[in-house]
Amino acid sequence: MGRKKKLIRFKENKSFEKLFEPVTLELMKQDHEFKGKWLSDYFKRSGRLVLELGCGYGEYTVGQAKMMPNDNFIGIDIKGARLNLGVKQIEEEKMPNACFIRTQVEMIPAIFNKEVDEIWLTFPDPRPDRARRRLTYPLFLDRYKKVLKPNGSICLKTDSKELYDYTCELIDSLGYKTIEKTDSLYESTLLEKVPYIQTKYEKRFLAENKKICFLRFSF
Numbered sequence: 001m002g003r004k005k006k007l008i009r010f011k012e013n014k015s016f017e018k019l020f021e022p023v024t025l026e027l028m029k030q031d032h033e034f035k036g037k038w039l040s041d042y043f044k045r046s047g048r049l050v051l052e053l054g055c056g057y058g059e060y061t062v063g064q065a066k067m068m069p070n071d072n073f074i075g076i077d078i079k080g081a082r083l084n085l086g087v088k089q090i091e092e093e094k095m096p097n098a099c100f101i102r103t104q105v106e107m108i109p110a111i112f113n114k115e116v117d118e119i120w121l122t123f124p125d126p127r128p129d130r131a132r133r134r135l136t137y138p139l140f141l142d143r144y145k146k147v148l149k150p151n152g153s154i155c156l157k158t159d160s161k162e163l164y165d166y167t168c169e170l171i172d173s174l175g176y177k178t179i180e181k182t183d184s185l186y187e188s189t190l191l192e193k194v195p196y197i198q199t200k201y202e203k204r205f206l207a208e209n210k211k212i213c214f215l216r217f218s219f
């Protein structure tokens with residue numbers, strides 16, 4: 001994407017009501033105003049609270065919000081130009097059960113408190129050379145533990161067999177619970193259970209004939 005197009009999207013982002021852009025330094029000093037109160041004070045609705053981390057254009061957030069109108073969905077990514085498309089869609093369609101936050105995934109303990117039912121990691125960067133930056137590295141899992149309800153679960157969808165194997169082994173070694181998994185979603189009966197939504201990256205990987213892995217686990 002060109003610089004000019006990005007700048008237009010950044011400017012447009014400032015006008016969206018359903019996009020939060022908290023300043024990291026401020027979040028380090030003070031928790032987000034809706035921490036622990038997203039359902040009661042922001043959405044003002046009941047239902048589940050579901051996060052998509054590293055959501056990019058937000059296809060899972062928007063898609064699940066449409067499929068499950070009684071639940072509530074928040075997409076998080078650091079790239080504002082990508083978020084722009086998802087936010088535009090939920091504002092245009094006046095969807096009451098979705099919003100986006102532009103921030104680092106690292107900041108989620110300052111934004112949520114044991115109130116999240118489910119976390120989706122949709123095609124996170126596999127980071128073959130930098131395990132510490134993987135969204136399933138133990139430090140990230142500790143952050144997810146702080147925001148999830150005790151019975152909450154985490155779903156990973158990835159084309160990277162390496163990231164999938166790494167995460168499955170980690171979950172076992174840490175004594176966490178694998179709920180369901182497959183290293184070939186489109187050849188698995190799990191396909192019926194996983195919301196049929198394909199993100200931009202998933203479409204690209206499918207076009208390259210890559211297999212899609214899926215894992216759901218809890219602490």
Ligand SMILES: C[S@@+](CC[C@H](N)C(=O)[O-])C[C@H]1O[C@@H](n2cnc3c(N)ncnc32)[C@H](O)[C@@H]1O
Nearest residue numbers: 054055056077078079104105122123199200201
């Ligand atoms: C490979 S893309 C996948 C995007 C989208 N989920 C999809 O499937 O099309 C990974 C996304 O994760 C975001 N990301 C990676 N690390 C992040 C972090 N620590 N905090 C926030 N966003 C992050 C990137 O900005 C990027 O949009």
